[in-house]
Amino acid sequence: MKLFEYEAKSILARYGVPTPKGGLATNSKEAWEIASKLKPPFAVKAQVLVAGRGKAGGILFAESLSEVERAAEKLLSMRVKDIPVRKVWIEEKIRIKRELYFGITTDRFNRSYVAIASSVGGMEIEEIAEKTPEKLIKFLINPQHGFRSFHARQIARKMGYSGSQLLELEKIFLGLYRAGVDYDAELIEMNPLTETIDGRFVAADARIIMDDNALFRHQEFRKRLLEGESELAPQELEAIKNGLAYVKLNGNIGVIGNGAGLVMATLDTIKYYGGEPANFLDVGGGASSEKIAAALKIVLSDPNVKALFINILGGITRCDEVARGILEAREKMRVTKPTVIRLVGTNEEEGKKILKEAGIHVLESMETAAQKVVEITRQG
Amino acid sequence: MPIIVNKNTKAIVQGITGKQGSFHTKLMLEYGTKIVAGVTPGKGRTRIHNVPVYDTVEEALEKHEANASIIFVPAPFAADAILEALENGIKTIVTITEHIPIKDAISVMSYAKQQGATIIGPNTPGIISPEECKLGIMPAHIFRKGNVGIISRSGTLTYEIAASLTRNGLGQSTCLGLGGDPITGLNFVDVLKMFREDPQTEAVVLIGEIGGNLEELAAEYITKENYPKPVAAFIAGRTAPPGKRMGHAGAIIMGKAGTAESKIEALKNAGVDVAEKPSDIAGLLLRKLS
Structure with missing residues (x-):
């Protein structure tokens, strides 16, 4: 979890590390008030959790209180690398x-x-x-x-x-x-x-x-993270709450799988065949119907998703149970998007039968399944 | 003779009465692993799957002879469980538990090193020497006894690749999950050294992923030592964006460090065959071994 600059500086200050005198503001009036207690010149810094903030225009300098006000106003209405600025930190500029x-x-x-x-x-x-x-x-x-x-x-x-x-x-x-x-x-x-x-x-x-x-x-930090004040996309936050790992990407193929390495390899394989994954989502071990349902909900909340690829390597997990879980979740979620599933493990045959009867493409290898889903998104 | 665990391994299970611990104890027993005792504080003098349970590792070892432990204890208490095993003289510890804080991991790893103990994990599927011993949670049926050693940072990807090797007639000597965390007891170089000395192992598969530089260091070791056995590798995460944690705590590109490209390039330069897709590993090995 990334901390904001103002949090990091307050922590360091408590450990005896000298930091510039300053304060946090959420509007230009507050910024003016804070600056009025400091010595000019000032630095006004957007509090966003991205690297390269300075180069992206997220740090401004001011000589006077009115300049601080204007700088704060400007920063609070801008986005730094697509992240809206909600707070600014005003401090004495260091020589x-x-x-x-x-x-x-x-x-x-x-x-x-x-x-x-x-x-x-x-x-x-x-x-x-x-x-x-x-x-x-x-x-x-x-x-x-x-x-x-x-x-x-x-x-x-x-x-x-x-x-x-x-x-x-x-x-x-x-x-x-x-x-x-x-x-x-x-x-x-x-x-x-x-x-x-x-x-x-x-x-x-x-x-x-x-x-x-x-x-x-x-x-206290966990609370802040779960309340949404973080660098995470809304889907990423929802995933944390459900014990899933989700990372948003820019493509149109929604991906769900079990195991971090397997899901990464799934993304790579989609890309290898010319497709673009929309996300990384690892449901972890077990892949219960509740987890699959939560995963589907998160993946489908991304409007770019045109097709789904579910890659479950069952191992010890029973494939028939996973198959029923997927169907239940699809029904509950009213999923209509084309879905390709790769399912292997214990009771594989029964699992495949259940899914095929519901009209879902079930394939045996990750490669053929990836090719299939790329083909589907090209047609759509 | 496989590495680290074999048919003479006698293990205890810490956290044996939990859902995971109990389920996998049953599967390990079915595989033929010698589980001599279990430990769960407060559950002493009971039995689970006919394995006697004790309140402390100390008592378990007073009553039974054991040389390994597998840990299923929840993350906030896992570092203590590892220390308990170490202080009682156990030299091989498989830590299945996920989400152990880095600070805790660093502290126990340092003590393990001092004690000359081997820690596998944390956040690992464990270790299997097919037909001899399984200390882990992997599905046993996909593995066959043979001559390929597997070292991996990923669980399901190990299953994917091991199953494909087995289908292609390539059995395994030992398959070991390093673990998905940034701080793990073993790294690629440690295990490459073990496979080098192991006469049963004729080739090695490395399954890596983004984050850190352990694959690059493995490549450096292979070059420097002129590694005598063929090595093939797969690296997951070519499409992973920087700054995002891809499921595993350790799978994150920091700035320009830890990318798949850097690992693939380093391994290729060391003469390692790097597969484009997991299923290509078997073919690469068959060519090298023929």
């Missing part, structure tokens, strides 16, 4: 000497957290790694001892700092690490972490992505 990067994320191969730092910041970390690999500092965090103050000092020294600045960075790095641990962050970063012209450090932008699997420990 930058140098932009740095510091973040902590997971290292899959080493099964640990890794701290990443660079004395060059302000662009995406991949870009930093590509353009100035020699400035990239990677430090694997020992899971037994965690990230210690001397680790922070070692990194600050490698970034070229000493004396009181080194000690200041030590405090900031440790604060970020502790915030990351406490909030179950799979990514927590300050980008840029700015060195100001008077030699202090301020986190000008901050990003936190929380581990979805740990949200049971952070109910």
Whole structure:
């Protein structure tokens, strides 16, 4: 789950990381009020959960209160990468000497957290790694001892700092690490972490992505996510509520399957035969009729869907039960869209018979089923 | 001799009385897996499918000899269940549980390494050495004993490919699900090393997907070591958009990292045959093995 910049900054501030003074506004009047308590010049920043916000025009600068008002109004009526802006964050603009990067994320191969730092910041970390690999500092965090103050000092020294600045960075790095641990962050970063012209450090932008699997420990954020204030499309949210995994894509073939890898492979196979999938939907294990019904409802709420491809590799699941579930769900949902089903597993023959009698195309291999559904959408 | 589990494996089931645990214990017993005891706190002194149940792993191991555990415990308690097995000296732990937080996973993996234990998963269908031992939830009937080793990040895709290998007369030595999470006990390189030493395994299939760089690291290992056995691969998620989690917690492209293209290119450069579609794997292997 992605956190908004204002949330990430408030968390970091509580862990002793300096952030610019600022406040959150939902209209231009509030923006004016917040700015009136700050020192100019100001930065007005759209609170949206997409990367590349600055380049997309989501950050404006203002010298006066009336300019803040206008900037807030403009941002609140615009969409950044197709996401409507509901909130803006107004803060004191930092006088930058140098932009740095510091973040902590997971290292899959080493099964640990890794701290990443660079004395060059302000662009995406991949870009930093590509353009100035020699400035990239990677430090694997020992899971037994965690990230210690001397680790922070070692990194600050490698970034070229000493004396009181080194000690200041030590405090900031440790604060970020502790915030990351406490909030179950799979990514927590300050980008840029700015060195100001008077030699202090301020986190000008901050990003936190929380581990979805740990949200049971952070109910306030889980609540926000389920109430719809997130980067998710409405269908994606509905899927989470039903224990399904859904991702919206741009094509016209609705896809439902069991197992993440199998569904991804199904999308790839559709594309291989020249079709365009409308979504990814994994119903998970079991594929009960309730889950299939919820899945159909979500997939069909996308008006682009012209045909359905259901790919169930039964395994231990009984195919006759799955077949009855699909029929029940189709009836309940009054599905009229052409449907191609691939169904294999225990009691396969009976399952196929049930579906064929209902006039549904049942095929044995993923490839032939994918070809069939692509053909159907071409005719329509 | 297959890898990790074989006919001498004696296992306990943690979370044996839950719906999943009980159902799959029955299927594993039917397959011939030696399940010697189960553990569910509060359900001690009962039996399920005639397997004795204990309140703690400690007690189960006082009364029975076991060298492996399979875990069905719900995510919030799963890390504790793994630690309980580790502290009681179990060296092979299959964690079926999905949705374990990363922080918990990192902490137990580090302890497992210290103990010299092998953790399969989390979020895995488990491991099967056909006709010897199944510690997992996979449908047994699609597997046959043979000479192909499978290492996979996906459950159903493993079934898809294993079934197709079996249909084409290619049996399997061991099939192992690494797990769909970002932090797993084993990675491709770990298992490639095991298959390399295993005389029964003559070829290896890698089933990867978007997210992370474990496939790229496998490619690097294959090149560097001049891997002596033929390897074929399938990578799911060529059409996956960046920034979206595709079902598995670990299946996500971050910026430009973790794309299917990058993995496919790395594997091809390492001399691995990369299949366009899952059903092409069997053909690629038959050509290499003939």
